[in-house]
Amino acid sequence: MKINLSARYAFRSLSRHLRRTTLSILGVGVGCGLCLFTIAFIRGEKKMMVRAAAESGAGHLTVVPNAWINTRDNDLRLDNWESKRQEIGDIEGIRIVTPRAETDALLAFGTRMRGIQMTGVDPQTEPVANRLVQKLVEGRYLTSGETGRVVIGRTVTKRLDVALDDDLMVTVAGIDGRMSSAMLRIVGIIETGSRELDGTICHATLEQIQELTGRSGATQLTILLEKPENLVHMEKQLQNHMGDSASVLDWEELLPEMAAGVEGDKTWTRMIVIIIMTVVFLGIASAQLAAVLERRREFAVLSALGMKSGRLVLIMLIEGVVLGFAGALLGLVLGVPTAYYVATRGIDFSGLYGEVEMSMSNILFDPIFYGDFGWWLVPLSFVLALVATSLSSLYPAWYAARTDPAGALRVEQ
Amino acid sequence: MTVPVIEAQELSKIYDAGRMEVQALHDVNMTINKGEFTAIVGPSGSGKTTLLNLFGGLDTATSGSLSVVDRDIALLSKRQRADMRLHYLGFVFQAYNLVPVLTVRENVEFVLELQGVGNERSQRAREVLDELGLSEFADRRPNELSGGQQQRVAVARAIASRPQLVLADEPTANLDGENAEILLTMMRRLNTEHDITFVFSTHDPRVVAYAQRVITLVDGCVDKDETKSIDSC
Numbered sequence: 001m002k003i004n005l006s007a008r009y010a011f012r013s014l015s016r017h018l019r020r021t022t023l024s025i026l027g028v029g030v031g032c033g034l035c036l037f038t039i040a041f042i043r044g045e046k047k048m049m050v051r052a053a054a055e056s057g058a059g060h061l062t063v064v065p066n067a068w069i070n071t072r073d074n075d076l077r078l079d080n081w082e083s084k085r086q087e088i089g090d091i092e093g094i095r096i097v098t099p100r101a102e103t104d105a106l107l108a109f110g111t112r113m114r115g116i117q118m119t120g121v122d123p124q125t126e127p128v129a130n131r132l133v134q135k136l137v138e139g140r141y142l143t144s145g146e147t148g149r150v151v152i153g154r155t156v157t158k159r160l161d162v163a164l165d166d167d168l169m170v171t172v173a174g175i176d177g178r179m180s181s182a183m184l185r186i187v188g189i190i191e192t193g194s195r196e197l198d199g200t201i202c203h204a205t206l207e208q209i210q211e212l213t214g215r216s217g218a219t220q221l222t223i224l225l226e227k228p229e230n231l232v233h234m235e236k237q238l239q240n241h242m243g244d245s246a247s248v249l250d251w252e253e254l255l256p257e258m259a260a261g262v263e264g265d266k267t268w269t270r271m272i273v274i275i276i277m278t279v280v281f282l283g284i285a286s287a288q289l290a291a292v293l294e295r296r297r298e299f300a301v302l303s304a305l306g307m308k309s310g311r312l313v314l315i316m317l318i319e320g321v322v323l324g325f326a327g328a329l330l331g332l333v334l335g336v337p338t339a340y341y342v343a344t345r346g347i348d349f350s351g352l353y354g355e356v357e358m359s360m361s362n363i364l365f366d367p368i369f370y371g372d373f374g375w376w377l378v379p380l381s382f383v384l385a386l387v388a389t390s391l392s393s394l395y396p397a398w399y400a401a402r403t404d405p406a407g408a409l410r411v412e413q
Numbered sequence: 414m415t416v417p418v419i420e421a422q423e424l425s426k427i428y429d430a431g432r433m434e435v436q437a438l439h440d441v442n443m444t445i446n447k448g449e450f451t452a453i454v455g456p457s458g459s460g461k462t463t464l465l466n467l468f469g470g471l472d473t474a475t476s477g478s479l480s481v482v483d484r485d486i487a488l489l490s491k492r493q494r495a496d497m498r499l500h501y502l503g504f505v506f507q508a509y510n511l512v513p514v515l516t517v518r519e520n521v522e523f524v525l526e527l528q529g530v531g532n533e534r535s536q537r538a539r540e541v542l543d544e545l546g547l548s549e550f551a552d553r554r555p556n557e558l559s560g561g562q563q564q565r566v567a568v569a570r571a572i573a574s575r576p577q578l579v580l581a582d583e584p585t586a587n588l589d590g591e592n593a594e595i596l597l598t599m600m601r602r603l604n605t606e607h608d609i610t611f612v613f614s615t616h617d618p619r620v621v622a623y624a625q626r627v628i629t630l631v632d633g634c635v636d637k638d639e640t641k642s643i644d645s646c
Contacts, residue, residue, distance in 0.1 A: 005522055009519075012515070303495065
């Protein structure tokens, strides 16, 4: 293919000052690499946060009674929850569905008492859906249908000064408003590493909750998806399936403070990317402007020969695009291995928090944060670099196009 | 029959140099006909380059009228003036001003590309280089050529677009005697063989000797015209 002479001129012009061109490419490349790393890390962090939120009890999606959305009343129960659970479980793309019923309870042991939100669970599916259950350090988890047993968090045991096999007096408000009590034996203790989180764990079977409160069934069906990226689609599909009988909420609606945190991270990422690319933009604009000023006489001559402003702008843009292309490649060379390392090895933040695991809003996070990684890094690198260099070439190009040939030739003489 | 290529009437140019104005040209009247080989001479600051810039549409006159290849320069937009230069004019500069990153052939071809010449671009560039005896330098970059060779390439670039008029600003100023002779002979040959009108500014007596017509500028006014008497200040 025969390259247009204007393009050849633009290419070769970049070789006039190899050091400047190399530094420009380096600037674009490092900027791109940093952006790729930042975006990959924050994307990975978001995925981790979503997974942590989903697997810490919130699920990706949750089916609740319609009235629950406004009242958040845990005494509400889903109609026909078992058939709903069955139907949802049959939908393609659903990893697991687990029912929960919650009630406010007062735990007492001797003279010590503690208020807590007690969760009724299905012991078969809860350990799969809830990563907190996997942190069982003493005893065992609940078994299907059993009553008179409870699993609590380490902080609860410390505050009540109880141990495995101790019997707790549990008091709840019953369906008719009367207090209802039962003695429940501690069969398991969960220790996540987060004192705050361990102070909120109190699991019993759904049957036990029904026995205590007199309300049968589940308050919610917590759903984990095979592919969390299909959340929006699945939410729609489930809501259509549920019709008016129940509402489907995603984790963001269930945990608004957590969603705000994720959104904050996104904003932060955008700011970092904008700052980096602005620095790159100014650097390239400065280098390109210097190149234009050096070639004022040449542009004046080309203009005298009949070159029009549009062609001059095109030449400057080609130079910018070449810088951008090379910078994007360098950005990939720098950014991809770093992003890959963080995606596969992760960054261990446990040093910052000691042995204690990280938690926020009753969500248990892994101390090792993994970045995201994929082919999307390639187009992203090119988009970032080419947009930055093309835009940064516009002002020098406009400046070049405005060159007054007579003035430039006169000054040089 | 004489066909005017350049017609200037009461042409003046005033530069705004900060607080003061500099009158570079003052009521210049001049007609240059097709096929002429004209030298514009005069001391430094006499307005030679300004006049050539006005002829080439690189600059605009402060007052007066100027017609170049049948176009009223004052009525042309910047783009139309660029078009006029591209299709009807050629330029040769004192400092050669070849594009350093392009080879000799590419320098010549570049103008043809700007003109929109397609596939025959290479062929035409080769013909011009052959004609001017520059074929052996076709693949060299300007910095690999001597000053004389570079200026010959500049002439090749100027005539590649088959212009009616070539404007040359001090074309021999940087050349030694031998190279100046070669260049002038070449330009004269192009003038006679291709009927290209040449107008060049100079204060080089060697160039003046080659010119058919010598117009002398002094302080922005036409002082003398060797073949025809023109208005003077």
